[in-house]
Amino acid sequence: MLLIKNGRVLDPASKTDANVDVLLEGGRIANVGANLSAPGAELLDATGLIVAPGFIDLHCHLREPGQELSETIETGTRAAARGGLTAVCCMPNTQPVNDNASVTRSVVERAAASASVRVWPIGAASIGSKGEALAEISAMKSAGIVAVSDDGKPVATARLMRQVMEYCDSLDLPVIDHCEDASLFAGGVMREGPQSLRLGLKGISAQSESICVGRDVEMALLTGARLHIAHMSARRSLEYVRWAKERGLRVTCEVTPHHFTLTDEDVRYDSSYKMNPPLASRDDRDALIAGLTDGSVDAIGTDHAPHHPASKDVEFDHAPFGITGFETALALGLSELVHSGKMPLMRLVELFTTGPARVLGIERKIAAGEPADLTLFSTTHEWTFRAADSASKSRNTPFDGRTFRGAPMAAIVAGRIAFRR
Numbered sequence: 001m002l003l004i005k006n007g008r009v010l011d012p013a014s015k016t017d018a019n020v021d022v023l024l025e026g027g028r029i030a031n032v033g034a035n036l037s038a039p040g041a042e043l044l045d046a047t048g049l050i051v052a053p054g055f056i057d058l059h060c061h062l063r064e065p066g067q068e069l070s071e072t073i074e075t076g077t078r079a080a081a082r083g084g085l086t087a088v089c090c091m092p093n094t095q096p097v098n099d100n101a102s103v104t105r106s107v108v109e110r111a112a113a114s115a116s117v118r119v120w121p122i123g124a125a126s127i128g129s130k131g132e133a134l135a136e137i138s139a140m141k142s143a144g145i146v147a148v149s150d151d152g153k154p155v156a157t158a159r160l161m162r163q164v165m166e167y168c169d170s171l172d173l174p175v176i177d178h179c180e181d182a183s184l185f186a187g188g189v190m191r192e193g194p195q196s197l198r199l200g201l202k203g204i205s206a207q208s209e210s211i212c213v214g215r216d217v218e219m220a221l222l223t224g225a226r227l228h229i230a231h232m233s234a235r236r237s238l239e240y241v242r243w244a245k246e247r248g249l250r251v252t253c254e255v256t257p258h259h260f261t262l263t264d265e266d267v268r269y270d271s272s273y274k275m276n277p278p279l280a281s282r283d284d285r286d287a288l289i290a291g292l293t294d295g296s297v298d299a300i301g302t303d304h305a306p307h308h309p310a311s312k313d314v315e316f317d318h319a320p321f322g323i324t325g326f327e328t329a330l331a332l333g334l335s336e337l338v339h340s341g342k343m344p345l346m347r348l349v350e351l352f353t354t355g356p357a358r359v360l361g362i363e364r365k366i367a368a369g370e371p372a373d374l375t376l377f378s379t380t381h382e383w384t385f386r387a388a389d390s391a392s393k394s395r396n397t398p399f400d401g402r403t404f405r406g407a408p409m410a411a412i413v414a415g416r417i418a419f420r421r
């Protein structure tokens with residue numbers, strides 16, 4: 001038994017904002033109410049802290065199996081817990097690709113043995129994510145996948161997307177797409193614009209993403225399937241999503257902390273600023289923040305993408321895409337979205353909890369009988385993020401040395417404290 005006392009409970013599902021205690025027992029929430037007592041229970045004093053439903057990350061790369069130099073399920077989920085996350089969805093672009101039930105089972109087993117938080121695997125849409133033949137989606141679902149994606153690249157063609165959607169619709173799985181048009185992307189390394197010209201780096205237009213979002217929305221219209229747009233970075237993409245939502249289509253999207261914090265003007269000759277999709281224009285960034293605020297964007301997803309220094313610390317053009325993101329996600333949300341006055345705290349909590357849960361077709365709330373997954377955080381604690389102190393095996397982040405107001409203070413998974421600051 002664990003009794004969390006004196007915290008401020010924020011629960012978007014029930015619109016609760018109240019100073020109440022939460023009692024956890026046997027991996028479930030046993031009671032929520034004022035002045036609870038439970039003889040023999042471990043006490044966690046949450047004075048001054050927010051008590052929220054457990055945060056869910058829809059998008060990360062844990063690199064296991066196959067790239068354990070960059071990350072493992074153990075190190076990645078320890079970093080996730082330090083970021084206040086209690087469940088993470090890991091993308092299938094491992095080595096081998098998670099495109100069949102035996103890889104899915106091995107991820108689930110490794111997670112059971114070594115993970116600090118819940119690990120919900122995402123299966124590949126096509127075999128080897130090569131864009132040719134459908135992966136073993138049904139068998140992977142039985143083994144534990146929560147969605148499918150060829151992340152790292154888009155589902156290759158409209159025809160394949162139609163097949164994937166029709167198949168996933170029958171299994172009630174969301175299809176997550178990394179939207180990019182290969183012919184427009186063509187060797188680019190950052191967003192096309194004045195800054196790419198100034199730096200002499202090959203640009204990628206916003207349309208490389210939005211054309212593919214448009215294609216996917218058309219396929220969602222055709223099939224009625226669930227579509228989720230990963231790491232959306234462009235205003236035009238958001239306009240397609242809004243159109244789809246207005247039509248009642250089951251289309252959702254996520255935005256990463258780096259895309260709502262930074263723009264292409266921040267890019268320097270430092271591969272910690274190289275990610276895919278690239279940092280966008282200020283106009284796009286402002287559109288994303290508006291979408292996060294007004295509900296057009298469903299979730300914040302980190303796209304935690306660790307890369308070992310040996311591969312990442314090279315010339316900008318040659319470095320792989322991606323940055324780490326677990327440990328800074330909440331703090332960036334607090335500083336960029338809440339402290340800046342752009343959205344109320346409840347909305348930020350929603351973007352980490354009920355928002356991503358809805359994308360997955362599950363519920364997330366603080367009520368008796370629910371799983372005992374909780375995130376405790378401070379909106380005032382001042383701290384400096386040091387990449388060298390990260391629990392991740394990798395250090396590729398543009399936020400090293402950044403000072404924050406507000407921090408994750410504890411992650412509780414199935415009633416057990418996975419992290420406590």
Ligand SMILES: [Zn+2]
Pocket residue numbers: 151152153178230231276277
């Ligand atoms: Zn991606």
